[in-house]
Amino acid sequence: MSPTDYYDLERDLSSEERLTRDTVRKFVQNEFLPVIREHFRAGTFPAALIPKLGELGLLGANLSGFGLPGINNVAYGLVMQELDRGDSGLRSFASVQGALVMYPILTFGSDAQKQRWLPPLAAGSAVGCFGLTEPDHGSDPEGMKTKAVRDGDTFILNGSKMWITNGSIADVALVWAKLDGVIRGFLIAKGTPGFSAHDIKSKLSMRASITSELVLEDVRVPGENLLPKAEGLKAPLQCLTQARFGIAWGAVGAAMACFEAALSYTCERKQFGRPIASFQLTQAKLADMLTEITKAQLLAFRLGRLKDAGVMRHTQVSLAKRNNVRMALEVARTARGMLGANGISDEYPVMRHLCNLETVETYEGTYEIHTLILGKDLTGLDAMT
């Protein structure tokens, strides 16, 4: 039995789910892991692999219609797990493209918008980004300042968005802005006059992911670029539920990578004349890490089955995102220590995952925000307003 499938979840996976996971694992192993270290060092995303992600059907994989793969949500979760086992930046790319750009176009878009964007986004011949966060509004997006004003049959947008994954490489930006005081979604094509994206170079986390600031100065977009069926904050929040679902699985993948590195390192590394894995303190750490990973796997798996049954609640996604990311962060920190000085070197994947997980703890609703979402669900009292 695999040490990272201690409760034999394999038994509950269909042959399609296993095949999907194994295909992604092979891709990550053979094509992504050999290049990640250089990209992480350089602060670049391996963009050459984007069409390959499309070819494998990993972009918008759980969406249906318009030729999309429509795999079930457990298989989709396993895709996210395996991508994140490579690097959270790789999983972020696929999460944003699928859950935050393709999902809203499919759910809230017009037929023309779907025809225009879904096929190239699925193929990886076009890239999308999701602009919700602003410099002064992260956890409270309702307070956003970006505004759209109607001008005949066009809209004029002004404002800025911050920390936007894929911003500068996006062919289409989904920008959320207030129109007559109501949050609406606008599709802005690359090259639209007044629209620019500037990369944030200061990151010590998610280095192999592009993160940008979007600036909108009198950006004029045609009326047909408004997502017709998205009105109010609940629309972007509905997208975030999709992406958070993927994160709950992805965090498990990052934790598995760290655990595996710690297990093999401690079995080989000798101090005081014997493997450090033979010391009781090391074994206690391994036992605790495995227990937490196993609990998180069961949570993600159950969440996937609930989503497939159409009964998943967004608060259940909050619980899983909150728990699994914190779990992964703690596993990564423990693993880092178990590798001693080598733990801080990029010869091993652990420090890279640890740095990435600091972002994952913050984006898509911080640990605290998910705590408050659960608090409200339990008590009926909203601590955020």
Ligand SMILES: Cc1cc2nc3c(=O)[nH]c(=O)nc-3n(C[C@H](O)[C@H](O)[C@H](O)COP(=O)(O)OP(=O)(O)OC[C@H]3O[C@@H](n4cnc5c(N)ncnc54)[C@H](O)[C@@H]3O)c2cc1C
């Ligand atoms: C690498 C990266 C990629 C990202 N990609 C995207 C993207 O593609 N699109 C996008 O729109 N955004 C993206 N984000 C932004 C991300 O979603 C925000 O950073 C996040 O929502 C938190 O907002 P903030 O950074 O402004 O922190 P703040 O909201 O200022 O929060 C700071 C701290 O205060 C705490 N806090 C805030 N409110 C409360 C409260 N009521 N009670 C208790 N504590 C509270 C928070 O939990 C946090 O610890 C990305 C961020 C990063 C780092």
